[in-house]
Amino acid sequence: MRTQLPPFQSFLDAHREVVWRFLVSAVGAVEAEDCFQETFISALRAYPRLRPGSNTRAWVLTIAHRKALDAHRARARRATPVAEPETVDRRACSSPPAPDDALWAAVRGLPARQRSAVALRFLADLPHREIAAAIGCSEEAARRSLHEGLTTLRKVVPA
């Protein structure tokens, strides 16, 4: 089958940064690397079946969202319930701490759907419709998740 898809490298160059930002916010800097590799390997496998003209950014972020969920589940299995939040914070701060690290640590503490909604909205600048597509829910549910996420963050982060 002949396709009109651009070479995968163009796709990678176009989306690597937004995927990286999303994953750093969703799983932290340490695990972002593995999730990034797995995201693009899954994307590469499926790429020739992608319909030309598809929204490739939303598509790759959907994959990244799933990889981030997998990483969280794997971490939950590894960590003892009490130690988990602290472990997450330490990992995220392995690089020199930025002023907003507390904020992103709080983002990582959100329930999965809220976490992805917040990351996709503010890192990828995705409209609600694309956020919904990426996390696999209705647009209304995406709006609600985003709102609930922000409400929680407002309590955590001092103004």
Place this chain on the structure above:
Amino acid sequence: MNRQATDEDRHVERSLRRAAIAPSAEAESAEAARRFAARAAAEGLAEIAYAPVESPFGELLLAATRRGLLRVAFPEEDVDSVLERLSRRLSPRIVEAPGRLEPARRELDEYFAGRRRTFELAVDLSLVGGPFGREVLRVTSEIPYGGVLSYREVATDAGSPRGSRAAGNALGSNPIPIVVPCHRVLHSGGGLGGYGGGLDRKRWLLELEGALTPRL
């Protein structure tokens, strides 16, 4: 539940947006993408790997599959359109992976420096149309360094004594110039004939190999 965003909401939003502009993300994601491409090429998940390579002609674009070197593009060919054509004809699973082209780069370097007379690289003739075209390039690959053949001789060896013109066409669209040495095919009268990369380069290559005396 829907209500107007308060100042506090906007404070969180501003913080999120500020945090999103981590200046290191561009460089870090570029590194991660390079590691990804190298791995995808090494594990064969990407069918085609490519890399730019310096040469006396300027920057060549090399592309390879697992079977061998697929494409050598001269500097004036537009990289994007070369890759687009590869994507359309063979596979869109194409990544930039210089490591995979390293053996080809080394052999070409040695050749241009006059230290290599035969290429040991495997070639992939997938881009060559038709059995006659492939046979023409196979015959051409066997012309030794410093030697030349005429278009008619190549056509004859490829099994079609009257096929000089078709042989010329196949050579003119050789996807792997230099390595498949189509520059070693000349007119029987001694004229240079044509060259996809331009006649100056054909002459330069023949002089490098000692098949042609440099003009003063």
